[in-house]
Amino acid sequence: MSDDPGTSGDGASDNDASDSDAGDGTSDTGSSGSPTLPAGVTYRERSGKSGPCLATRGTPVYGEPSDGDWRLWDARRSKVAAMYEKGIDLGLAGNEKVLYLGAASGTTASHVADFSRVVYAVEFAARPTRDLVGVADDRENLFPLLADARTPETYAHVVEPVDVITQDVATRGQARVALANRRFLRDDGRLILAVKARSEDVTTDPADVFEAVLADLREGYEVLDTARLEPFHADHLGVVARPR
Amino acid sequence: MTEKTTDGEGGWFEGLERGDLEGAREAIENRSAESPADWPAQAVEAGFATDEGDYYDALHEATVPTAREAAAEREQSDDQQLIHSIRAMDDATRTANELAERVAEWAGSRFDRSETGIPGARAVAAREPENPADERLVGLAARVVALDEEASDLREFVERAAGEVAPNLTTLGGPVLAARLIALAGGLKTLARKPSGTLQVLGAEEALFAHLRGRAPSPKHGIIYTHEYVRDTAREHRGSAARALAGKLTIAARIDYYSGDRRPNLERELDARIERIRARSDP
Numbered sequence: 001m002s003d004d005p006g007t008s009g010d011g012a013s014d015n016d017a018s019d020s021d022a023g024d025g026t027s028d029t030g031s032s033g034s035p036t037l038p039a040g041v042t043y044r045e046r047s048g049k050s051g052p053c054l055a056t057r058g059t060p061v062y063g064e065p066s067d068g069d070w071r072l073w074d075a076r077r078s079k080v081a082a083m084y085e086k087g088i089d090l091g092l093a094g095n096e097k098v099l100y101l102g103a104a105s106g107t108t109a110s111h112v113a114d115f116s117r118v119v120y121a122v123e124f125a126a127r128p129t130r131d132l133v134g135v136a137d138d139r140e141n142l143f144p145l146l147a148d149a150r151t152p153e154t155y156a157h158v159v160e161p162v163d164v165i166t167q168d169v170a171t172r173g174q175a176r177v178a179l180a181n182r183r184f185l186r187d188d189g190r191l192i193l194a195v196k197a198r199s200e201d202v203t204t205d206p207a208d209v210f211e212a213v214l215a216d217l218r219e220g221y222e223v224l225d226t227a228r229l230e231p232f233h234a235d236h237l238g239v240v241a242r243p244r
Numbered sequence: 245m246t247e248k249t250t251d252g253e254g255g256w257f258e259g260l261e262r263g264d265l266e267g268a269r270e271a272i273e274n275r276s277a278e279s280p281a282d283w284p285a286q287a288v289e290a291g292f293a294t295d296e297g298d299y300y301d302a303l304h305e306a307t308v309p310t311a312r313e314a315a316a317e318r319e320q321s322d323d324q325q326l327i328h329s330i331r332a333m334d335d336a337t338r339t340a341n342e343l344a345e346r347v348a349e350w351a352g353s354r355f356d357r358s359e360t361g362i363p364g365a366r367a368v369a370a371r372e373p374e375n376p377a378d379e380r381l382v383g384l385a386a387r388v389v390a391l392d393e394e395a396s397d398l399r400e401f402v403e404r405a406a407g408e409v410a411p412n413l414t415t416l417g418g419p420v421l422a423a424r425l426i427a428l429a430g431g432l433k434t435l436a437r438k439p440s441g442t443l444q445v446l447g448a449e450e451a452l453f454a455h456l457r458g459r460a461p462s463p464k465h466g467i468i469y470t471h472e473y474v475r476d477t478a479r480e481h482r483g484s485a486a487r488a489l490a491g492k493l494t495i496a497a498r499i500d501y502y503s504g505d506r507r508p509n510l511e512r513e514l515d516a517r518i519e520r521i522r523a524r525s526d527p
Binding site: 118126127129130132133136137140141142143144145146153154156157158159160161183184202203 | 254256272276278282283284307310319457
């Protein structure tokens with residue numbers, strides 16, 4: 001069913017990623033080669049397109065192209081997909097428990113739910129939550145929560161400790177949000193963070209913003225790998241970290 | 245571990261009957277906990293669920309309607325309705341004008357004398373079509389007229405609703421400007437929390453960011469330019485007028501959001517301030 005181990009041929013990728021970048025999380029290039037994909041995610045060839053595209057298995061939700069059970073996971077619409085395309089190893093095997101902060105309309109959250117055990121999807125804005133609820137309707141393992149990611153105590157009575165935190169919030173203080181939610185992450189868990197430079201400060205050079213966010217993040221996390229998400233998402237930095 | 249039954253540290257399901265969705269919503273929205281715990285295991289232990297899968301079924305059953313209703317309630321609040329209607333008004337007006345141009349273009353090829361704009365469309369709509377092409381043209385013109393009327397109805401609604409949502413802001417700025425400021429900020433709450441300097445340049449984001457990147461002078465006013473106190477003030481004093489108006493509008497938005505009563509003094513203070521600013525022009 002899963003063709004992961006075959007395609008990657010790199011069982012120790014987890015450790016490789018952490019070794020390669022432990023001291024210097026700001027490297028702009030990301031790791032080379034293709035990262036290990038979790039079970040339930042694969043590359044599919046598409047007719048009329050050059051090169052394969054990421055895909056997950058589930059009911060289509062936003063009119064994305066699909067091929068049988070598989071639906072295209074567009075790196076331009078999803079920062080997590082973009083991180084895979086940029087070669088970051090997220091250290092996911094599939095079937096994890098996930099806390100998704102900033103789920104928005106549920107585009108990415110729906111794909112993550114396709115290959116995870118459960119996804120707690122936190123979103124603060126009412127309008128996108130309307131769409132998120134629609135996505136959750138036919139995904140038994142996706143739990144939408146209308147809550148503010150800056151105040152974890154307002155949902156800690158619902159969310160259990162998780163293996164993965166995915167964070168994509170467009171607010172100032174993105175490192176603070178990650179640190180505040182660290183309480184949900186198991187000791188061997190992973191933080192998958194998309195930092196949006198423009199949410200922190202539009203006037204400063206994005207590289208300097210990323211530097212500052214990573215410095216704050218290191219108070220509670222060990223940064224394993226980073227990569228700029230261009231050309232998929234302008235002025236975004238993809239970060240993988242683990243709690244320290 | 246299961247001794248912790250006090251509100252504030254237990255799971256959302258504690259004390260709830262399975263299937264009590266109202267109680268579940270109340271618990272999810274209003275309870276809190278300092279840190280997470282293994283809720284699925286605790287729920288099974290407490291007899292709320294038979295196993296982990298059963299717990300997740302219950303959680304899904306509870307969270308989906310809770311999020312749906314909470315989001316709907318937030319979206320239905322009056323300021324959000326105001327935002328939708330002002331945007332709809334702008335869309336209807338813009339589209340009516342665009343289509344009116346098309347009607348004028350087409351009418352010019354068929355009739356000798358034709359006006360442009362909405363009045364032109366109105367004249368065309370009143371014509372008796374003589375052939376199939378006329379029918380389409382007259383039909384399109386009728387749509388333009390209807391769309392223009394819808395825009396007027398929307399404006400009337402905005403004028404009424406703005407006064408209810410934000411009475412002081414509406415008194416100072418007029419209903420349309422009040423609605424636009426609320427729309428630009430995303431809601432009355434967010435507008436009330438913005439500093440005056442931000443309100444002053446709402447709607448001039450492009451100029452503001454060009455300025456922040458060091459490529460342009462700072463914008464003196466955003467959408468508040470539409471207010472007569474800014475627009476009709478001499479150019480060299482417009483910055484001062486914009487600052488004064490923005491200051492009072494900010495105070496008005498805060499009163500509207502946090503207390504809701506009327507403060508007629510605000511208007512008088514603003515009038516006096518603008519008078520003084522304008523007096524600088526006359527030597």
